[in-house]
Amino acid sequence: MAALERRRDGRRGRWIEHWDPDDEQFWATTGRKVARRNLVWSIVTEHLGFCVWLLWSIAVINLDTVGVALSVNEKLWLTTLPNLVGAALRIPYTFGPARFGGRNFTIISAGLLFIPCGLFVYAIENPSIPFWALLLIAATTGLGGGNFASSMSNITHFYPTARQGLPLGLNAAGGNVGVSVTQVTMPPLIVAFGLVAVGWVWMPLILVAAAGTYLFMNNLMHATSAYTVREMAGISRKPHTIVMSVLYVGTFGSFIGYSFSFGILIKNQFPDIKAVDFIWLGALVGSAARPVGGWLADRLGGARVTFWTFLAMGSGIIAVWSAVEARRWPYFLAAFLWVFATTGIGNGSAYKMIPAVFRTKALDGVDGDDPAAVAAALAAARRKAAAAIGITSAIGAFGGVLIQQTFRISLEQTASISAALIVLAVFYGLCTALTWVVYLRRRPSPRVGEPLRSLADAGV
Structure with a gap:
């Protein structure tokens, strides 16, 4: 291990020069051992990132307890803006590990989480601040x-x-x-x-995550030249x-959109139900299913799992519509x-597809x-798959x-979510049709004499 980790010229930190998984x-x-250690602390830091990102999904349901009265539309904006900012930041954040090293940027990204937590505390302790200020403070949770x-x-x-399906999942x-x-x-809590605890509680945990990342994660030297802005645009x-x-x-998109909106939807469609008792179930089920999707994709192929998952999603959303129409909680x-x-299953299988697609295309025609x-x-x-994952x-x-x-x-136009x-x-x-046409439909091979094949047959 000592030989594996060396400092790169002019840089500080634990740098690995040779890495060939x-x-x-x-x-x-x-x-395997090094990868698992880095995976553990990556999970810890990313977990806290999501915790902070979703602060306002629970806060909007409880704002009346601190004297802040908002309309349903305003509450939806307080949960939408963090999602929008978080999505936008994923592009520059993709470059972070390549520019600074994976370990180094994980420390940076963990430290930045103090900003939305501190501002949340300020907002709750000053309930008279205008709505535009609340929006700006909510936006910082996008970090x-x-x-x-x-x-x-x-x-x-x-x-x-x-073998990326399960660890990515x-x-x-x-x-x-x-x-x-x-x-x-x-x-x-x-x-x-009081509501202010929602901001304070994460701060010591963020400090632990940053310290653990500093002590136990690594930078991969070859990954620092993974791609440029121009390459990523290409x-x-x-x-x-x-x-x-x-x-x-x-x-x-469905997972995070539903996670941000679930409590508001319950409160709006079934006002007699206490939303906070159930709001957490959806995200828990979706999160637990994600590694299952990666595991299935490793064994059955990401495209096949994704295809059947979209069919299941469609049938599920029709069932939700039926329940809304029947008012059956x-x-x-x-x-x-x-x-x-x-x-969750679709998230795991789709992410398995990305490196598999670029691997299959890269090896096509290679001796x-x-x-x-x-x-x-x-x-x-x-390199291409890492950039594509960020995009x-x-x-x-x-x-x-x-x-x-x-x-x-x-809701605005019909007073219903139907x-x-x-x-x-x-x-x-x-999406079901797109998956079949691009990845499951079999086509003639460019090589004479070979049978019809799909990208799924090639391992996607």
Whole structure:
């Protein structure tokens, strides 16, 4: 280990010069242990990022306790703006590990979480501040949403391409479950110490995460030259980056959009139900399902799992619509939890697809008997996949904003969410068709004599 970690000239920190997880011997003797250690602290930091990102999803339900009276539309904006800012920050955050090193940028991103926590405390202790100031303070929680992109792009470099489904699923789920943790732990704290506790409670935990990252994570030297802004712009225009971004809007966009909106939807559609008792269930189910999606994708193929997941999401959202029309609360809750579970599975399988797509395309036409050519192709694929993951995660989070706005418009125009649910069901149908056409439909091979094949047959 001592030989593995060296300081790069002119830089401080624990830098690893040689890293080749696709080499089975290296992975078995050294890589697995180091990767797992980095994964653990990546999960911890990303988890806290999501906890902070979702502060206002629970705060808006309790603002009346501190004398802040807002309309449903204003409350939706207080939960939409953090989502919007978090989505936008995922693009620059993707460059963070490449520019500063994965360990170094994780420390930075953890430290930045003190800003929204401190401002939240200020806002609650000064309830007379104008609504525009509340919006700006809520926007800073988007710093927690940006953590996802830097964390995922960094962890991608640590694991073999063929085994990334489960670790990426665990990394993402560790963050996603922060949504549920915020929503389930905050109500008792609010009762005991007041709404201001929602801001104070995370500060010592952020300090622990930053210290653990400093002591136990690593920077990968080869990852610091992963891609430039120009290269990332080029990757963003690749057809598969565009397709995967649309699919990730359907999976993660749905997860985060529903997570931000679930409490408000319950309170609006079923006013006799105490929303805080149930708001956390959706995010917990969706988060727990995410590594399952990655695990299934490692074994069955990401495209196949994603295809069937979109079918399940569509059927689930139709069930939610039926429950809304019938005003049946138990049916509504069960159907929405089904939808949350399918978003989690889809998140895991879709993220498995991204490195698999770039690996498959990079190896197409490469002489398999030339180790140097294969190694170069895999290295290029890993760089492109890390950039594509950042782009896709950002667009997926923007999808959450679209879902929140779909609900807002539906409520404003019809006083119901039924119209929004119908739109979402149609969208999931389109995602199902897109997955089949691009990744599952078999086409003739460019090589004479080879049978019809799909990208799923090639490992996507």
